[in-house]
Amino acid sequence: MNDKVILLVEDNPDDEELTLRALKKNNIQNDVVVARDGVQALDYLFGNGAHAGRNVSILPSVVLLDLKLPKIDGLEVLKKIRGDDRTRFLPVVILTSSKEDQDLINGYKLGANSYIRKPVDFSQFIDAVRQLGLYWLLLNEPAPSER
Amino acid sequence: MSSFRDLPIKHKLTALSVLASGSALVLACFTFVVYDGWTFRDSLIQTVSTQAKMVGYNSAAALVFGEPRSARETLSALNAEPRIISAGVYIRDGKLFASYLRDPGRDGDEALGPVLSHSNAEGHRFEANHLDLWRPIIFGQERLGTIVIRADLEAIRTRQLRYLGIAVVVLLISTLGAILVSFGFQRSISGPILGLAMTARTVSRDKDFSLRARGSGKDEIGVLVETFNEMLARIQEQNQQLQKAHDELEQRVIERTTQLEAANKELEAFAYSVSHDLRAPLRSIDGFSEAILQGYGDQLDQQGRSDLQRVRAASQRMAQLIDDILNLSRVSRGEMRYEAVNLSTIARAIASELQSVAPERPVELSILDGVIATGDPRLLRVVLDNLLRNAWKFTEKHPTAKIEFGVSHSNGKPVYFVRDDGAGFDMAYAGKLFGAFQRLHAMTEFQGTGIGLATVQRIVHRHGGRVWAEGKVEQGAIFYFTL
Numbered sequence: 001m002n003d004k005v006i007l008l009v010e011d012n013p014d015d016e017e018l019t020l021r022a023l024k025k026n027n028i029q030n031d032v033v034v035a036r037d038g039v040q041a042l043d044y045l046f047g048n049g050a051h052a053g054r055n056v057s058i059l060p061s062v063v064l065l066d067l068k069l070p071k072i073d074g075l076e077v078l079k080k081i082r083g084d085d086r087t088r089f090l091p092v093v094i095l096t097s098s099k100e101d102q103d104l105i106n107g108y109k110l111g112a113n114s115y116i117r118k119p120v121d122f123s124q125f126i127d128a129v130r131q132l133g134l135y136w137l138l139l140n141e142p143a144p145s146e147r
Numbered sequence: 148m149s150s151f152r153d154l155p156i157k158h159k160l161t162a163l164s165v166l167a168s169g170s171a172l173v174l175a176c177f178t179f180v181v182y183d184g185w186t187f188r189d190s191l192i193q194t195v196s197t198q199a200k201m202v203g204y205n206s207a208a209a210l211v212f213g214e215p216r217s218a219r220e221t222l223s224a225l226n227a228e229p230r231i232i233s234a235g236v237y238i239r240d241g242k243l244f245a246s247y248l249r250d251p252g253r254d255g256d257e258a259l260g261p262v263l264s265h266s267n268a269e270g271h272r273f274e275a276n277h278l279d280l281w282r283p284i285i286f287g288q289e290r291l292g293t294i295v296i297r298a299d300l301e302a303i304r305t306r307q308l309r310y311l312g313i314a315v316v317v318l319l320i321s322t323l324g325a326i327l328v329s330f331g332f333q334r335s336i337s338g339p340i341l342g343l344a345m346t347a348r349t350v351s352r353d354k355d356f357s358l359r360a361r362g363s364g365k366d367e368i369g370v371l372v373e374t375f376n377e378m379l380a381r382i383q384e385q386n387q388q389l390q391k392a393h394d395e396l397e398q399r400v401i402e403r404t405t406q407l408e409a410a411n412k413e414l415e416a417f418a419y420s421v422s423h424d425l426r427a428p429l430r431s432i433d434g435f436s437e438a439i440l441q442g443y444g445d446q447l448d449q450q451g452r453s454d455l456q457r458v459r460a461a462s463q464r465m466a467q468l469i470d471d472i473l474n475l476s477r478v479s480r481g482e483m484r485y486e487a488v489n490l491s492t493i494a495r496a497i498a499s500e501l502q503s504v505a506p507e508r509p510v511e512l513s514i515l516d517g518v519i520a521t522g523d524p525r526l527l528r529v530v531l532d533n534l535l536r537n538a539w540k541f542t543e544k545h546p547t548a549k550i551e552f553g554v555s556h557s558n559g560k561p562v563y564f565v566r567d568d569g570a571g572f573d574m575a576y577a578g579k580l581f582g583a584f585q586r587l588h589a590m591t592e593f594q595g596t597g598i599g600l601a602t603v604q605r606i607v608h609r610h611g612g613r614v615w616a617e618g619k620v621e622q623g624a625i626f627y628f629t630l
Contacts, residue, residue: 014431021438068423097426099470100419120429120466122437122459 004061004137006032009041009077010095011069018122019064019095022129030137033060038072041065042080045087059090062136065112067096067103075106082111089143091136156337157330164329165322172321176314180307187303188278191230192271195280195298198228203284203294206236210244210284210291218245225249230298232277236284238292268293276300339368343375356383414480422473429469432462464596468584471598474529475583478605483523490518490563493531494552501539510542515553518563520630526606533599534565534626540593541624542569560629568623572616580616603628 006023010016016034023032035041041063043049047056063081067074074094081087093114094107107115116132119125154162202221209218218236225231225247235246268290271280281295339361346360359376362369436458444452494514502510520527535550542548551566572580572587579585583601603626607614610630618624 012427012431014434015427018430018434018438021434096423097430098419098423099473100422102419118426118430120426120433121463122430122434125430125434 003058004030005058006030006137007035007041007044007060007063008032009035009038009063009069009074010066011036012066015066015118018125019129022122022126023133025126026130026133028129028133028137030061037070038074038077041069041077042072045081045090046084056086059087061091061142062132063090063092064095064132065092067094067098067107075110078107078110078112091140091142093132093136156340157333160333160336161326161329165325168321168325169318172314172318176310176318180310180314183310184303184307187306188273191278191298191300191303192280194228195231195278195296196271196282198225198231199234199280199282199294199296202234202296203236203282206245206294207284207286207291210236210238211286215245219247221245222247225296228298230302232297232299234294234296236292236294239290244292273300336368339364339372343368343372347375350379356386411480414476418473418476418480421469425469426466429462429466433459433466436462468596468598471596471602475598475602475605478526478529478602478609483526483609485521486524487519488522488524488527490520490527490531491516491552493524493528494518494535497528497532497535498550501535508543508548509546510539510548510550513549513551513553518552518554520561520563522610522630526609530603530606530628531565533603537599537626538565538567538569538624540569540595541571542567543593545569562627562629564625564627566623566625571620571622571624572618573620574618577616577618581614 006028008016008019010019016036020032020034023030033044035044040050044051044054045056045059047054065074065077069077072080074096078092078094081090081092091113092111093116094112095116095118096103097118099117104115116128119128151159151162202225205221205224206218209215209221222234222236222245225234226249229249231247231249233246233248236244238244268283269281271278273279277300278298279295280298281293283293284291343360346358350356350358356379359379360372362372362376436455440447440452440455440459447455491514498512498514502508502512531552535552538550539548542550545568549566549568552564553566554561554563556562570588570593576587579587581600581604582597584597585601586595586597588595604614607628607630612629614626614628616624616626
């Protein structure tokens with residue numbers, strides 16, 4: 001189970017901390033890579049910048065993507081992910097505060113797999129993360145990577 | 148005379164000038180002919196009188212000496228005057244002494260006879276075809292007899308006829324001339340008028356107020372044309388002003404619309420920001436409070452744990468408030484669609500949702516079927532959702548509950564209602580029911596932020612309707628609304 005990496009794209013350090021704790025609370029011990037803005041996320045996925053030299057054939061099992069990010073925002077990242085053959089089928093779960101119709105529409109339009117609204121209540125959040133983990137890490141079959 | 152009125156001006160003018168010149172001519176001819184007749188008669192009388200005197204004088208000797216033959220010879224001199232039909236000399240007692248006939252073989256003496264019945268010694272009389280004239284024959288101091296001459300008026304007749312003929316010909320020629328002249332001149336009158344009429348017709352047909360009629364001098368028609376053109380100019384000016392005002396109005400509407408759209412966009416951005424940015428810190432507050440509780444809860448006493456719980460509760464409540472405000476503002480944003488909406492099916496759907504979340508609750512639902520209203524389906528769903536959820540919530544404390552949705556009629560307009568027999572409310576506070584964040588119950592009794600009814604009211608008002616409620620404490624409440 002440890003080779004399944006979770007890419008968490010989140011700019012808010014508090015939210016980052018809470019998400020990591022929620023994962024820990026649910027005994028999800030996978031490696032979590034944190035990108036604090038869109039550029040870092042894309043660099044990781046495509047092996048550029050700070051992550052140059054990474055083996056890009058190893059993709060995360062799921063990307064937890066926040067929408068409001070500095071530099072390149074979440075929807076742009078999603079677009080780039082879906083636009084590249086290497087990452088086209090990468091599971092992306094939008095994890096955000098916003099419940100605005102426009103964000104939902106755009107998210108699904110650009111090809112997000114799922115859209116979860118972060119609850120304020122921490123216990124609810126823990127529960128949500130548990131379900132996320134169970135589903136995307138265990139239940140879901142990712143697309144086979146093209147060799 | 149309406150048919151005269153309807154004649155074209157050309158013909159009217161012609162008729163008038165012909166009539167005028169014709170009647171002048173006729174009058175002139177008539178006067179002339181008549182006058183000529185009179186003078187001719189006078190001259191005839193004069194001539195015949197002179198002849199009568201001369202012949203009478205010359206016959207005096209014959210009378211004195213009783214020589215009719217001599218008198219006859221004298222009389223026959225009258226042959227020189229072709230107009231004289233007959234003449235006769237009479238002696239004093241009225242007997243015919245000598246006579247002369249121009250055309251012998253025609254009526255003879257009887258023609259002359261009646262003349263002598265006149266008492267006057269001299270005189271004349273006009274008959275139909277002839278003039279009888281008699282003069283006394285005097286020799287010395289003695290009246291010997293009378294000479295009577297009859298002259299015919301043939302000459303006058305032919306003369307008059309000739310004059311008449313000439314007059315008629317002149318009349319005809321002058322009428323022709325009048326017609327031609329008037330035809331020529333009428334153009335200068337009716338031309339501009341027709342031009343004016345044509346211009347008017349073209350202007351009104353094409354709605355082109357830039358045309359102008361052609362001017363025609365300084366007479367009344369010219370004034371008319373000028374006035375007409377002035378009127379057109381004024382209309383054109385007014386049209387331009389109207390157009391300008393219209394354009395300005397359109398411009399203003401466009402400006403206003405863009406302003407409104409900009410304001411709406413700002414509002415949307417604001418709502419977006421609220422929904423996203425305000426909640427993040429709340430998550431932190433709640434999350435880390437929980438983390439403390441879980442990580443260090445055993446190091447805290449009851450008070451400490453309870454305090455942290457309150458912190459968590461407060462932040463969660465704030466999140467709920469933010470959501471409610473967002474929902475309320477979402478109601479005002481966006482365009483309204485007007486469709487036929489089946490309120491019954493919506494109510495049923497909401498009711499079954501509520502029931503499925505809490506299946507153990509024995510709630511009797513009575514939903515009238517076939518209730519159709521016209522409005523925005525999305526917003527109307529929110530109304531029913533709020534009202535039914537309220538009914539559900541406020542009947543929680545009761546062992547059984549009855550929730551009803553239906554429609555009644557008042558003044559021919561439908562009034563929709565949701566009734567429950569739950570906690571109800573005190574009518575004294577009915578005014579506060581629909582205020583935003585106003586609650587009539589303590590938070591410990593019933594949950595809620597007090598935004599539901601405010602949302603309902605805003606939606607109903609957007610539909611142009613009214614919403615009100617009746618209630619009795621612990622006996623339930625009825626919420627009415629119209630659209």
